[in-house]
Amino acid sequence: MTQHHHSVGESRLERGRRALAEIDGEAGEKVLASLADIAPDFASYVLEFPFGDIYSRPGLDLRAREIATIAALTAMGNAAPQLKVHIEAGLNVGLTHDEITEIIMQMAVYAGFPAALNGLFAAKEVFARRPAPRR
Amino acid sequence: MTQHHHSVGESRLERGRRALAEIDGEAGEKVLASLADIAPDFASYVLEFPFGDIYSRPGLDLRAREIATIAALTAMGNAAPQLKVHIEAGLNVGLTHDEITEIIMQMAVYAGFPAALNGLFAAKEVFARRPAPRR
Amino acid sequence: MTQHHHSVGESRLERGRRALAEIDGEAGEKVLASLADIAPDFASYVLEFPFGDIYSRPGLDLRAREIATIAALTAMGNAAPQLKVHIEAGLNVGLTHDEITEIIMQMAVYAGFPAALNGLFAAKEVFARRPAPRR
Amino acid sequence: MTQHHHSVGESRLERGRRALAEIDGEAGEKVLASLADIAPDFASYVLEFPFGDIYSRPGLDLRAREIATIAALTAMGNAAPQLKVHIEAGLNVGLTHDEITEIIMQMAVYAGFPAALNGLFAAKEVFARRPAPRR
Amino acid sequence: MTQHHHSVGESRLERGRRALAEIDGEAGEKVLASLADIAPDFASYVLEFPFGDIYSRPGLDLRAREIATIAALTAMGNAAPQLKVHIEAGLNVGLTHDEITEIIMQMAVYAGFPAALNGLFAAKEVFARRPAPRR
Amino acid sequence: MTQHHHSVGESRLERGRRALAEIDGEAGEKVLASLADIAPDFASYVLEFPFGDIYSRPGLDLRAREIATIAALTAMGNAAPQLKVHIEAGLNVGLTHDEITEIIMQMAVYAGFPAALNGLFAAKEVFARRPAPRR
Numbered sequence: 001m002t003q004h005h006h007s008v009g010e011s012r013l014e015r016g017r018r019a020l021a022e023i024d025g026e027a028g029e030k031v032l033a034s035l036a037d038i039a040p041d042f043a044s045y046v047l048e049f050p051f052g053d054i055y056s057r058p059g060l061d062l063r064a065r066e067i068a069t070i071a072a073l074t075a076m077g078n079a080a081p082q083l084k085v086h087i088e089a090g091l092n093v094g095l096t097h098d099e100i101t102e103i104i105m106q107m108a109v110y111a112g113f114p115a116a117l118n119g120l121f122a123a124k125e126v127f128a129r130r131p132a133p134r135r
Numbered sequence: 136m137t138q139h140h141h142s143v144g145e146s147r148l149e150r151g152r153r154a155l156a157e158i159d160g161e162a163g164e165k166v167l168a169s170l171a172d173i174a175p176d177f178a179s180y181v182l183e184f185p186f187g188d189i190y191s192r193p194g195l196d197l198r199a200r201e202i203a204t205i206a207a208l209t210a211m212g213n214a215a216p217q218l219k220v221h222i223e224a225g226l227n228v229g230l231t232h233d234e235i236t237e238i239i240m241q242m243a244v245y246a247g248f249p250a251a252l253n254g255l256f257a258a259k260e261v262f263a264r265r266p267a268p269r270r
Numbered sequence: 271m272t273q274h275h276h277s278v279g280e281s282r283l284e285r286g287r288r289a290l291a292e293i294d295g296e297a298g299e300k301v302l303a304s305l306a307d308i309a310p311d312f313a314s315y316v317l318e319f320p321f322g323d324i325y326s327r328p329g330l331d332l333r334a335r336e337i338a339t340i341a342a343l344t345a346m347g348n349a350a351p352q353l354k355v356h357i358e359a360g361l362n363v364g365l366t367h368d369e370i371t372e373i374i375m376q377m378a379v380y381a382g383f384p385a386a387l388n389g390l391f392a393a394k395e396v397f398a399r400r401p402a403p404r405r
Numbered sequence: 406m407t408q409h410h411h412s413v414g415e416s417r418l419e420r421g422r423r424a425l426a427e428i429d430g431e432a433g434e435k436v437l438a439s440l441a442d443i444a445p446d447f448a449s450y451v452l453e454f455p456f457g458d459i460y461s462r463p464g465l466d467l468r469a470r471e472i473a474t475i476a477a478l479t480a481m482g483n484a485a486p487q488l489k490v491h492i493e494a495g496l497n498v499g500l501t502h503d504e505i506t507e508i509i510m511q512m513a514v515y516a517g518f519p520a521a522l523n524g525l526f527a528a529k530e531v532f533a534r535r536p537a538p539r540r
Numbered sequence: 541m542t543q544h545h546h547s548v549g550e551s552r553l554e555r556g557r558r559a560l561a562e563i564d565g566e567a568g569e570k571v572l573a574s575l576a577d578i579a580p581d582f583a584s585y586v587l588e589f590p591f592g593d594i595y596s597r598p599g600l601d602l603r604a605r606e607i608a609t610i611a612a613l614t615a616m617g618n619a620a621p622q623l624k625v626h627i628e629a630g631l632n633v634g635l636t637h638d639e640i641t642e643i644i645m646q647m648a649v650y651a652g653f654p655a656a657l658n659g660l661f662a663a664k665e666v667f668a669r670r671p672a673p674r675r
Numbered sequence: 676m677t678q679h680h681h682s683v684g685e686s687r688l689e690r691g692r693r694a695l696a697e698i699d700g701e702a703g704e705k706v707l708a709s710l711a712d713i714a715p716d717f718a719s720y721v722l723e724f725p726f727g728d729i730y731s732r733p734g735l736d737l738r739a740r741e742i743a744t745i746a747a748l749t750a751m752g753n754a755a756p757q758l759k760v761h762i763e764a765g766l767n768v769g770l771t772h773d774e775i776t777e778i779i780m781q782m783a784v785y786a787g788f789p790a791a792l793n794g795l796f797a798a799k800e801v802f803a804r805r806p807a808p809r810r
Contacts, residue, residue, distance in 0.1 A: 031522065038529045041732075042510050042521070049724045050244040050518060057716075060237040064202050068238050071203035072210035072245045075382075077618035078482035079245075079519035102195040103203050105582050109185040110207045110214075110382045112345075113590060114619035116582070117571065124578045166387065173394045176597075177375050177386070184589045185383060192581075210517075212753040213347040214384035240717050247480075247515045248725060249754035251717070252706065259713045301792065308799045311462075312780050312791070319454045320649040320788060327446075330642040337604050338611035338643050342650045345612035348752040349650075349789035372600040373608050379590040380612045380619075436657065443664045447645050447656070455653060455784040465777040472739050473746035473778050477785045480747035483617040484654035484785075507735040508743050514725040515747045515754075615787075650787045652750075 013044060016052030023055060023062060025092055027085045062093040067103055070095075074104050074119035075111035083119065087126040097127055148179060151187030158190060158197060160227055162220045197228040202238055205230075209239050209254035210246035218254065222261040232262055283314060286322030293325060293332060295362055297355045332363040337373055340365075344374050344389035345381035353389065357396040367397055418449060421457030428460060428467060430497055432490045467498040472508055475500075479509050479524035480516035488524065492531040502532055553584060556592030563595060563602060565632055567625045602633040607643055610635075614644050614659035615651035623659065627666040637667055688719060691727030698730060698737060700767055702760045737768040742778055745770075749779050749794035750786035758794065762801040772802055 010018075020028045035043040055065055066089050073083040090100050100123055108116035145153075155163045170178040190200060201224050208218040225235050235258055243251035280288075290298045305313040325335055336359050343353040360370050370393055378386035415423075425433045440448040460470055471494055478488040495505050505528055513521035550558075560568045575583040595605055606629050613623040630640050640663055648656035685693075695703045710718040730740055741764050748758040765775050775798055783791035 034529075035522075035525065038532070039506050039510060039525050042513075042525060045510070045513065045724070045728060046518060046522075049720070049728075053720060053724075054241050054244055057237060057240075059233050060241075064199070064234070064238070065241060067199050067202045068206035068241055069245060071207045072242060073519065075207035075211055076246065076482075076519075077616075079517075079523065082245075082519035082522065098194050099199070101579050102192060103199070105192075105579060105585075106189050106195075106200060106203055107207060108382075108582075108585065109189055110204060110217075110384060111211065112378075112380045112382045112385075112619075113586060114380060114613065114616075114622035115382075117575075117586075117622065118619065120575065120579050120582060124574075127578065169394075170387075170390065173397065174371050174375060174390050177378075177390060180375070180378065180589070180593060181383060181387075184585070184593075188585060188589075208384065211347075211384075212751075214382075214388065217384035217387065236714050240714060240720075243517075243717075243720065245517045245519060247513075247517045247520075247754075248721060249515060249748065249751075249757035250517075252710075252721075252757065253754060255710065255714050255717060259709075262713065304799075305792075305795065308802070309776050309780060309795050312783075312795060315454070315458060315780070315783065316788060316792075319450070319458075323450060323454075324646050324649055327642060327645075329638050330646075334604070334607050334639070334643070335646060337607045338646055339650060341608035341612045342615035342647060343789065346615055346651065346752075346789075349787075349793065352650075352789040352792065368599050369604070372597060373604070375597075376594050376600075376605060376608055377612060379594055380609060380622075381616065439664075440657075440660065443667065444641050444645060444660050447648075447660060450645070450648065451653060451657075459781050459784055462777060462780075464773050465781075469739070469742050469774070469778070470781060472742045473781055474785060476743035476746045477750035477782060478654065480751055481617075481654075481786065484652075484658060487654040487657065487785075503734050504739070507732060508739075510732075511729050511735075511740060511743055512747060514729055515744060515757075516751065648787075650789060652783075652785045652787045652790075654785060655787075 012048045012052035014052075015056050016047030016050075019051040019055045020047060023051070023066070023089045023092060024085055025088070027088050031085065063095060066090040066093050066095060067099075070100060070103050070119075071107060074107040075115055077111060077115040077118060080118070080122055083122050084126050087123050088130060091126075091130055097123075147183040147187035149187075150191050151182030151185075154186040154190045155182060158186070158201070158224045158227060159220055160223070162223050166220065198230060201225040201228050201230060202234075205235060205238050205254075206242060209242040210250055212246060212250040212253060215253070215257060218257050219261050222258050223265060226261075226265055232258075282318045282322035284322075285326050286317030286320075289321040289325045290317060293321070293336075293359045293362060294355055295358070297358050301355065333365060336360040336363050336365060337369075340370060340373050340389075341377060344377040345385055347381060347385040347388060350388070350392055353392050354396050357393050358400060361396075361400055367393075417453045417457035419457075420461050421452030421455075424456040424460045425452060428456070428471070428494045428497060429490055430493070432493050436490065468500060471495040471498050471500060472504075475505060475508050475524075476512060479512040480520055482516060482520040482523060485523070485527055488527050489531050492528050493535060496531075496535055502528075552588045552592035554592075555596050556587030556590075559591040559595045560587060563591070563606070563629045563632060564625055565628070567628050571625065603635060606630040606633050606635060607639075610640060610643050610659075611647060614647040614662075615655055617651060617655040617658060620658070620662055623662050624666050627663050628670060631666075631670055637663075687723045687727035689727075690731050691722030691725075694726040694730045695722060698726070698741070698764045698767060699760055700763070702763050706760065738770060741765040741768050741770060742774075745775060745778050745794075746782060749782040750790055752786060752790040752793060755793070755797060758797050759801050762798050763805060766801075766805055772798075 032043045069086045070090055073079050073086055087100055104119035104123055105116055107119060167178045204221045205225055208214050208221055222235055239254035239258055240251055242254060302313045339356045340360055343349050343356055357370055374389035374393055375386055437448040474491045475495055478484050478491055492505055509524035509528055510521055512524060572583045609626045610630055613619050613626055627640055644659035644663055645656055647659060707718040744761045745765055748754050748761055762775055779794035779798055780791055782794060
């Protein structure tokens, strides 16, 4: 896991593309591709602001950033596709199955048991495709 | 920062009380005290389930747990008092001002700029009382 | 507690006014009065749809209807003034302090502990003004 | 696009039926039909309050009203079927594909990127069935 | 419908298992079973806190508790699977089809028409499998 | 009301600053100033993405954009300060008191009566400071 420090002369778009590839991998590419015919500018915004600006900031490592995102999307409970992408992203940046499960279970406290249950079922689906070794 | 492993013979209530003291400190005690005349059983539930069960689990350290909670409460945007308690808890378990600011800013991506702004203003209020040294 | 059956020849507005008076009492009147200079038509809609149509339907008694409303407003967590009006309405239609406290505590399961805590603090404020005898 | 001024002697139900037909078209009829066996009264309420009362008010044209509704349903993110009905309604009252896309993209600012993404995917599905000419 | 008073010597887990069986029946068992391979501890928490602690409290009967839960889950609008489980639970503890329909329709007032519509469609699906006699 | 077309050579930050001044006026400046000591980078992001990117896009005029924002913030119901800023912004870009009131009332349909009531009370507060002539 490397931190996305800004490279000299790199544009936000390039930096975002690099961050997206490392964090979201193929799942992120698919989301962008599906925007091509309806809102191509929005694909650029996704690369530039979340990935080129926020995830590339040095003050917090990607592991911590994915903990935050998985927690938030589980708690909000209205963005299942994005939660799955970020459960996978969590695995990409070094979180284990068990750590992701802990984060989601904890959301029962803040957003209720249904939000946690639906988060766990999303994780189950992702883990089935990505049977990472448990630490 | 120590992990709340279960001590032999310790009840959930005792374990929760120990975890609450370490994580939320005085702010947590005040919340419990304010429940005494309306719902004393709920004060026990708060100690037992969130603190005695969830925060005491060994699979995720308290730093990671507070990242998750600060992110979720910022994103949900409807629990300002609890967000402030957990920004303070984040400081208690070792997060810096800058790290907490990073977590909250990131929520602009997932829950919109108003949620992030209101989270930052909550942090500003807590930081004014708790001028922790920045790393 | 009487059920708001439709009286012959009574308009939705009249029926709503009668239901509002019984359920929300003075707190409801204040809400309507505060709309007079900004959106007087909305005051009519409040009387007509929620009170003239919904609360006047015979299929569910007012006690059950207030259980539903207190639960929903606690769970949503973004309408504190209306939650207080309906905690008072609950007392008006025969719910006890303890029953209202039970409903709100239960919301910890579905909407998280912060929502339940904020609901309990709203109830505490209303109960202080309305020290009804506990059963 | 005509404004739904009140016709003399027209009931709220008739006015609502006329507004629903113009705004939601066939999609609206299907929703009402699907209520027939479970909650026929609710079908009347849908016609009477949203369409007979609100959408028939003269102070805001239907184009503006659909901008508001598409924005709100995208931002809330928990009512996909209704969002699709109103994306179609937006086309019915004169919004272009591009204008609807702009509204939804803007919601990234207020409700986060996942809400905007899910709104764009809903629009993509509707636009595929309704390939209206872009201005 | 019996109230879940605490039996002497019964653990929270046992009490929760008994409450779950009475309230949620088979649907509850399926949820727990689906947690076995991803988060078995969370299945225990579901039994212990919501069912062993909250639903087993004597201050509110199960009929009132299910009114509250159906209302909250309809209003929140982001937990369709859990709403269906609790519509079925409502039937299990004595609510009629018509009463459940009333509760859900009322949520149009507090959470908007889309939330109520989606709640009614969830109920329609459950009622089709559980054609209980109307009172 | 002018549209924020991109000027040659203008940076996103400059474009955003110009758009913010026109749309939010002094209220926007105050928000940015209050970020200076806690998260100065976030002040730049606010200027760059919402204002420099989104509000500066030519496909939708500012009047339509503020209709969308007022609707969304009213419906979400958890960002009162930002709603007030955008009610004022709506006046700045040419919406009348009555049009803003219509947008907010309409949200009763999609997000419930409490959300609309709280939106109306926010508008009342802003209108008292900004007694614009009604059309």
